[in-house]
Amino acid sequence: MSAAEPGELLGTGRTADVFALPDGRVLRRYRTGADARGEAELMAHLAAHGYPVPAAWPGERPTDLLMERLDGPTVARAVTTGTLAPGDAGRLLADLLRRLHAVPPRTAARPGDRLLHLDLHPENVLLTARGPVVIDWATATEGDPGLDVAMSAVILAQALLGMPPAYAEAAPAMLVPLLHGLPPLTAHHLAAARARRAADPGLDAADHQRLDAAVALVRACADRT
Known part of the structure; x- marks a missing residue:
């Protein structure tokens, strides 16, 4: 079976589909071209x-990406099932951001530019037998690492505010450890993250309604670090 003839559909995202391949790998195929x-x-x-x-x-196609198949829950799943404490999840995300920003950039067009994921949140980290693994690098680029931190925090806050009250009320338990020990967020970082998030075509009306509250929550949690 070739990449042009994928097997079982494993999942569908906003821009791509993921299929099983018989050799134990998976095929991620972008629908957007x-x-x-x-x-x-x-x-x-x-x-x-x-x-x-x-x-x-x-x-085989420019739109195709072949990857090893990974087993393990997402960080989001681990938190909601109680197998990972919110504070531990926040610290894990912070560590992954620190490690990412320590990797040498490929171009570094401007001084201080680092590799950025721009979508590093609990749904994009799998807890595997070999440890946490970060997936979905479609939005990755190089730039100011503060933007990466702000994006992770705003996306997480937005998601938590859209969950049942118990999760929304526990948001600081994850956000404060996430922001602790990382470079302080500036108003510029938060404004840039808000603008980028607002321009995301995947957001629905409810997401947009929570955006300002999410930014305010991140700002409040940053003040507690």
């Missing part, structure tokens, strides 16, 4: 520097 070759190259760069990403290879 996006070119996945740069993503494969970036993941290889990260892996070469010891960052926890799935092994990845270019597919």
Whole structure:
């Protein structure tokens, strides 16, 4: 079976579908026509520097990305089932951001530029037998690491505010450890993250309604670090 003839559909996201392949790998195929070759190259760069990403290879089509198949719950699933404490989840995300920003950038067009994920949140971290692994690098780029931290915090706050009250009330338990020990967020970082988030075509009306509250929650939690 070739990448042009994928097997079982494992999942569907906003821009891509993920299929099983008979050799134990998975195929991620972009429906939008996006070119996945740069993503494969970036993941290889990260892996070469010891960052926890799935092994990845270019597919037969420019829109295809082949990856090892990973087993394990997402951080989000582990928190909601009670197998991972919110504070531990926040500290884990902070550690993954610190480690990412320590990886040498590939181009560093401007002084201080680092590799950014821009979507590093609990749904994009799998807890595998070899440890946490970060997935979904479609939005990755290089730039100000403060934006990466702000994006993670705003996305997380927005998600928690949309959950049942018990999770929304516990949001600081995850956000404060996430922000602790990372470079302080500035008003510029939060404004840039809000603008980027507002421009995301995947957000629905409820997401937009929670955006200002999410930014305010992140600001309040940052003041507690």
